[in-house]
Amino acid sequence: MHDRSLGLGGACGCEEYRGLSRRGFLGVAAAAMAAPAWLPRVAMAADHRSSRDVIVSVILRGGADALTMCVPWGDPWYLGLRGALAVPMPGSGLNAATDLDGYFGLPPAMLDLLEAYNAGRLAIVHACGSPDPSRSHFDAQRYLEIGKPSDMTLATGWLARHLLTSEPVMSDGVLRAMSLTPGLPRVLAGGPRTLPVADPLNAGLTGRPASKASRQQVLADMYALGDEPLRSIAEQTRATIALLEAIDFRGYAASGGASYGPDPFATALKSTAALIKAQVGVEAVSIELNGWDTHASQGIFAGGAMATLMQTLAGGLKAFHRDVIQSTNINVVVVAMSEFGRRIAPNAGMGTDHGHAGLMLVMGQKVKGGKVHTDWPGLDHPYDDRDLAATIDFRDVLGEIVRYRLGNAALGEVFPGYSVVDRGVVVH
Amino acid sequence: MAGAGGSRATLPKDGGTGRGLELEPAPGGVGCDVSTFPPANFLSGETWTSGEGGESGAELGSDRLLLERITFGPSYADRAMMAAIGREAYLARQLAYETIDDSALEAELSARYPWLLMSVPEMVAAWVEEIDVEHAEVAITRALRSPRQLFERVVEMWNDHFNITSSGLTMAWTRAADERDVIRAHAMGKFRDLLGASARSAAMVIYLDNARNVAVAPNENYAREVMELHTTGVGAYTEDDVREVARCFTGWTTHLPNAGDQALTFRFDPALHDDGQKTVLGHVIPGGGGITDGETVLDILASHPSTARHVSARIARHFITPAPGSTLVDRLAAVFTASGGDLREVVREALSRRSLAHARPKFKRPFHFAVGVARALQASMTYSGQLRLKLAQAGHMPFKWETPDGYPDRTSYWAGALLWRWRLAASLMYNEMTGVEVDVPGLMFGARTVEQVAARIDSIVFGGAMPMTTRLLLEEYLRVNRPSNGVMAEALGLAVSSPEYQWF
Known part of the structure; x- marks a missing residue:
């Protein structure tokens, strides 16, 4: 990308301009910026509306404990192997699981998911994971996000490659993907027209209002004549400022009786809802809820660390379900995933160490919900003697979403080297 | 000329013909000797x-x-x-x-943040609050003002390498002590000492759950990360090694917060230690070793060839290039090994001409950008709280990265958030941040024409290496706007917002 060998200055492409007069140079700069491709299209005509779902990727970093999030209470080994960290059987009083299907159940902190589950719009995919044995957070997150286990060289995310191999929903749209995080996660690395925006509510340039436009123009000119990747990022940034300033995030009113909590995760989902409803061509949104690395004092019941996280996750998804999935005709698919699950047996600190298979949550209008999709391996058939075995590859779930909900058949490029197996999680 | 030590300052070349628009002179500036x-x-x-x-x-x-x-x-x-x-x-x-004498800065800091001189038990006894926030402020202040710049850059690296999240009072107290007694104490010392101090750091013991690592049910968190992140990197060990290393560190814990003058300090509890025989990376560690088991593991890890390469690659990425090749890493690793893991020697080699011949542009992370702007503009900072808030917005507040791998240093991760940089630059230039003052008239003193102002900005921000394209655009901006200190401030803000300034 950058071929400068020095830290600063040097070969910045000045040579080609040396022969130009200053006026001539500025004319070149102006011409480069003449096409108003960045102008927002906030009021989008209905016939532009895509048949493709908008995807919301939710990454749960840290290794979320799937055996607590969706309790396999029907597995005869569950209570014994989970010991002090077992969620009590349905009907057994305080803290008991709520049955879903006669085999799996939700712990109290996840009950906010029931509404979407019972409406048939939330699917749980259990015993799902990667064929790679790594128990390293960083390697496993990398594999999850690039969509290729055991690969240490691929630099782009699977969601980015989906965007790269599909036509934009809106050809002149400003932004195809946005991550509501300070930095850009790997899942979107390399994506076209993709930006991280930590705070969509404060998107404009600061400083003297009277000079804002001209300062913005100088920045545009500087970056238009600079190198990639910053050239594209700056162009998208300028367009995104206009786009976000045109959306009233502060005045956003949720539909369907939805109530978003004050936590950052709910706030991100609320901003996502506003962005989706504005129909500005954003096809993918990435958000995160982190902190699932519960080695000690896991706290699966009210007030505990993991219970609080589960409550945040389920509460946010409940609001989003009511506000967007139940109340609009814009199809959205939300997929929540973690880099791995946790060990079957707890450790002495009332926590669990890194394990293998986990679960995925898939929510949307066109999801085969109200069901726990699994090929349950049984806790008596553990992976590597101690972890939940993965019987569904995470790429099966993502691949099905990409093919059928995002309308992209180029699975060989999105998930290179893998043949996606249809698991029937989404409507085809 | 007071303080200029007799060497006559030379103005940066103005480059232009001087025909440009006259800007309004700085206060008291007409006719002053430039x-x-x-x-x-x-x-x-x-x-x-x-x-x-x-x-x-x-x-x-x-x-x-x-x-x-x-x-x-x-x-x-x-x-x-x-x-x-x-x-x-x-x-x-x-x-x-x-x-290098930094005593004035340190005296100022410890007057403002008395906990800098306290042991952890003293912090507990005094119940020092807001310390995670204040610790970040100290880090920003030192990066900005310390004359020991290289040392602070090395400290930045180890703070990421041995990352511990400062969250909650227990972690904040122990993390503050960890930075002082582990990272800063050994930053340019022997790697084995740094590693050993880290292993006994209460913050690390608690953060990576070794306090929960007991014989009857080992907790593998520290065992895994001490190999994956701190020493050998993945590939050098097996899952069995992780289990065995965890056994070696059983019983490495801390005193409880209510333990008076030992509160939250390191403690080895033989009753919690697995005293059986272990095998780590092919080395048999006989039973009955007690606390020496862990030290033996640290010896094995510190002297492992993969560690020399893993640590050298970290140093190369931090100082030289985002993707160091094997020639470079091998040479640094050879210095690491030959010097017995002397970090100062590895850093010296990394900054040699032959190593820097491998240099490629590195994208400034938000911390580097924010501090760099303030340094370039000679901002006088009496309080770093506002900068700390800005860094929190950027997801780069010191000591707040949540996972043990430390803040990422990938261009793709940070480059998308240009807007934050542009906003920060404008905030600084408009002096919107309490406690941080940029004296634009002072910086621009004597520069009167558009070309002089642009040359001055070049000199301040780029040390004379501003690309011509950026220079011309800034001159045009100065030319078409009403010339004033405000416009010069805006031009400075644009210069640090330019694409070239985002790299180092």
């Missing part, structure tokens, strides 16, 4: 010349590169000193950081 620039107050007795001091272009570029890599963005004083004493002497001085 050689009083830069203002004496930030020279602190150092001599100063312009960045163009008679060297060949290649030499200059290489000196500029070295300055960029060993500071959080060079200030005039840094450039002046390198020009005055020469590259090798400058580097030698920064490597021998103990010889």
Whole structure:
């Protein structure tokens, strides 16, 4: 990308301009910026509306404990192997699981998911994971996000490659993907027209209002004549400022009786809802809820660390379900995933160490919900003697979403080297 | 000329014809001798010349590169000193950081943040609050103002390498002590000492759950990360090694917070230790070793060839190039091994001409950018809280990364958030941040024409290496807007918002 060998200055492409007069140079700069491709299209005509779902990727970093999030209470080994960290059987009083299907159940902190589950719009995919044995957070997150286990060289995310191999929903749209995080996660690395925006509510340039436009123009000119990747990022940034300033995030009113909590995760989902409803061509949104690395004092019941996280996750998804999935005709698919699950047996600190298979949550209008999709391996058939075995590859779930909900058949490029197996999680 | 030490300042070349629009003179500035620039107050007795001091272009570029890599963005004083004493002497001085007097800054900091001088039990007894926030403020202040710039850059690296999240009072107290007693104490010492201090750091013991690692049910968190992140990197060990290392560290814990003058300090509990025989990376560790089991593991790890490479690659990425090749890493690793893991020697090799020949542009992380702007503009900072808030918005507040791998240093991760940079630059230039003052009239003193102002900005921000395209755009901006201190401030803000300034 950058071929400068020095830290600063040097070969910045000045040579080609040396022969130009200053006026001539500025004319070149102006011409480069003449096409108003960045102008927002906030009021989008209905016939532009895509048949493709908008995807919301939710990454749960840290290794979320799937055996607590969706309790396999029907597995005869569950209570014994989970010991002090077992969620009590349905009907057994305080803290008991709520049955879903006669085999799996939700712990109290996840009950906010029931509404979407019972409406048939939330699917749980259990015993799902990667064929790679790594128990390293960083390697496993990398594999999850690039969509290729055991690969240490691929630099782009699977969601980015989906965007790269599909036509934009809106050809002149400003932004195809946005991550509501300070930095850009790997899942979107390399994506076209993709930006991280930590705070969509404060998107404009600061400083003297009277000079804002001209300062913005100088920045545009500087970056238009600079190198990639910053050239594209700056162009998208300028367009995104206009786009976000045109959306009233502060005045956003949720539909369907939805109530978003004050936590950052709910706030991100609320901003996502506003962005989706504005129909500005954003096809993918990435958000995160982190902190699932519960080695000690896991706290699966009210007030505990993991219970609080589960409550945040389920509460946010409940609001989003009511506000967007139940109340609009814009199809959205939300997929929540973690880099791995946790060990079957707890450790002495009332926590669990890194394990293998986990679960995925898939929510949307066109999801085969109200069901726990699994090929349950049984806790008596553990992976590597101690972890939940993965019987569904995470790429099966993502691949099905990409093919059928995002309308992209180029699975060989999105998930290179893998043949996606249809698991029937989404409507085809 | 007070403080300019007798060496006459040379103005940066104006480049243009001087026909440009006259800007309004700085207060009291008409007819002043322009050689009083830069203002004496930030020279602190150092001599100063312009960045163009008679060297060949290649030499200059290489000196500029070295300055960029060993500071959080060079200030005039840094450039002046390198020009005055020469590259090798400058580097030698920064490597021998103990010889650089930072006592004034440290005295000021410990007066403001008394916990800097407290042990953890003293912090607990005094129940020091807000320490995670204050600790971040100290880190920002040191990066901005410490004359030991290279040392602070090395500290930044180890803070990421041995990352511990400061969250909640227990972690904040112990993390503050960890940075002082582990990271800063051994940053340029022997790697084995750094690693050993880290392993016994209460913050690390608690953060990676070794306090929960007991014989009856080992907790593998520290065992895994001490190999994956701190020493060998993945690939050098098996899952069995993880289990065995965890057994070796059973019983490494801390005193409870209510333990008085031992509160939250390291403690080995033999009753919790697995005293059986273990095998780690092919080494048999006989039973009955007690606390020496863990020390033996640290010896094995510190002297493992993969560790020399893993740590050298970290140093190469931090100082030289985002993707170091094996030639470079092998050479640093050879120094690591030959010197018995002497980190100062590895850093010295990393900053040698032959190593820096491998240099590629590195994208400034938000911390580096924010501190670098403030350093370049000679901001006077009496309080770093506002900068800390800005860094929190950027997801780069010191000691707040949630996972043990430390803040990422990938361009793709940070580059998308240009808007934050543009906003921060404008906030600084408009002096919107309490406690951080940029004296634009002072910086621009004596520069009157558009070309002079642009040249001055070039000199301040780029040390004379501003790309022509950026220069022309800034001149145009100065030309078409009503000239004033405000417009000059805006032009400075645009200069640090430019694409070239985002790299170092």
